[in-house]
Amino acid sequence: MSNIGMIIEERSRDIGDFLVGRLIPFRKKRMIGPFIFIDHMGPTTVGPKHYMDVDQHPHIGLSTLTYLLEGEILHEDSLGTKQRIRPGSVNWMVAGKGVSHSERTPEALRNGSVFTMHGYQIWVALPKTLEDSMPEFHHIPAEALPRWTEGTADFTLVAGQGYGHESPVPVHSPLFMLEIKNTEEFQLNTKDHLKGEIGICIVKGAIEACGETVTEGNIVVSKVEDTCNTLLRPNSHILLFGGEPFEEQRHIYWNFVSSDKEKIEQAKTDWEAKTFPMMSNDVSYVPLPGK
Known part of the structure; x- marks a missing residue:
């Protein structure tokens, strides 16, 4: 998904072992492991007067991870992919040296029905050696993801490794x-279950960390690895993510991510000239910001 018109609230604060902010990147923390961007979609009502239509737009240097809690999206891209994504499944698109895609409400749901759209669009930066790799697309159904229960909590490993499990999502660096x-x-x-930097996205409910309560809509970022225990309040819902950070800085402009600013400038030029890899079945086009 494009981050057109995205506004990140600069309300980060320090609570001891943690930083707290709303989504990433935020002022005090640009990345969490290889995760460079998280967009919370909804919850919003979708229906005849408001369908989801994100026109064709480009990406380089990252993998997109789409994870829905409610609703459906039709993903199409310049590789020729056409894939509906439903709650609990994972769309994993590796942009590499360049890919274009669109995300829309499926035609089958444009029948006058009204439903809720809710989910997360996540960008994971690629290792420097894979930034120019060939684009790929993978769809992993919900039933293929590892699931287990500990006490009163149900776990699903969406991507990467953790708690002795491994997700089938084909990631490119140590993450979870x-x-x-x-x-x-x-x-x-x-502790000892996850490796690298740790972020906690509170979808619903609240958590207690370092003696403070943090409510839904915030992301809590540990400043140390193997962070202290975190208390989840009753009936909470969280996303836990992170991993090993890269040695090199990542630059981000619009939908482009790279360790090399020149590659971003070239992608901007190619997109404006429409020499970027384009979809064969979609003439829509999102111009560069400010154009």
């Missing part, structure tokens, strides 16, 4: 993303 839902108060222990 988990979905956790609990019914009663639950003490979350990540």
Whole structure:
């Protein structure tokens, strides 16, 4: 998904072992492991007067991870992919040296029905050696993801490795993303279960960290690896993500990510000239910001 018109609230704060902000990147933390961008979609009502139509737009240097909680999206791209994504499944698109895609409400749902759209669009930066790789697309159904229960909490490993499990999503660097839902108060222990930087996105409910309560809509970022235990309040829903950070800085402009600013400038030129890889079945076009 494009981050056109995205506004990131600059309200980050320090609470001891953690930083707290709304989505990433935010002022005090640009990346969490290889995760460079998280966009919270909804929840919003979709229907005859408001369908989802994200026109054709480009990406380089990253993988997009689409994870829905409610609703459906039709993904199409310049590789020729046409894939509906439903709640719990994963769309994993590796942009590499360049790919274009669109995301829309499927035609089958444009029948007058009204439903809720809710989910997350996540960008994972590629290792420097793979920034110019050939684009790929992978769809992993919900039933293929590892799931388990600890106490009153249900775990799903969306991507990467954690807690002795491995997701079938073909990631390119050491990382993790988990979905956790609990019914009663639950003490979350990540020590020795996850490697690298750790972020906690609170979808619903609240958590207690370092003696403070953090509510839904925020992301909590540990400033140290193997962070202290975190208490999940009853009936909470979180996404846990992170991993090993890269040595090199990543630059981001619009939908382009790279360790090399010149590659971003070239992508901008190619997109304006429409020499960028384009979809064969979609003439829509999102111009560069400000154009």
